[in-house]
Amino acid sequence: MNTTVTIDLQRASQLLKLLGDPTRLTMLKLLKSHECCVCEFVEIFKMSQPAISQHLRKLRDIKLVKEERRGQWIFFSINENHENYPFIQSILEHLPEQNESIAELEEQGLRVCCQ
Amino acid sequence: MNTTVTIDLQRASQLLKLLGDPTRLTMLKLLKSHECCVCEFVEIFKMSQPAISQHLRKLRDIKLVKEERRGQWIFFSINENHENYPFIQSILEHLPEQNESIAELEEQGLRVCCQ
DNA sequence: ACAGTTTATAATTATATGCTTATATACGCA
């Protein structure tokens, strides 16, 4: 008996295409352990704010990430309830932790904390 | 102690981009259990021969598949010795078997066998 | 040597992608 949950091939290729971009893949890996807001990604990737926003929109459109406004900032987090989260997770597991990026942000005092 | 083998993020996104196409992803899933030659793929995907060849070239360029000429035909197979094969395999595991495609070929007498 | 079959490659084209710049929107604070 085969109990492995499989994922439709069209769907899988759609998800893989989204992950097949270094910026979005790193974003997801980061979001797996830390919430981040847009301005943090701008610092981490040294990329323009609209570019970051557009990547996040793609991830949000297929509901891989959630957003939550807190004051001025919008925090993004990974959507663990996504139908295909196990698939996504099994991919992210193979990637090295991106803690350095976050550590650097903190050193520079650029990490957004707002509780 | 963490013994998980990780894969460089740039490399991972490159591989995922390649898999992020339904034709190539299906090809790899098929090749995981059966060797196939180009003309078989042409039948399975109802796609032109050059289109198939070009997809296979991309998979071959990155060494995910091997080719072997036998007479008129060139058989493609998955390269299990690829450095990142464990990563690829962990993705393909989530996909449904594509046995129907091969079964249909056999029914139509289009399966190439040449031992 | 020649004809038929299989595959690869080159050139072209249409569409997709990812960035840029410009602008709009939403919020916090004085």
Next chain:
DNA sequence: TGCGTATATAAGCATATAATTATAAACTGT
């Protein structure tokens, strides 16, 4: 209300991608 900050969206543009058609190359069998 007005200003500064954070984010989203729209438009434009350069490059990448995936198909097509045309052609070349490698092999088989006569």
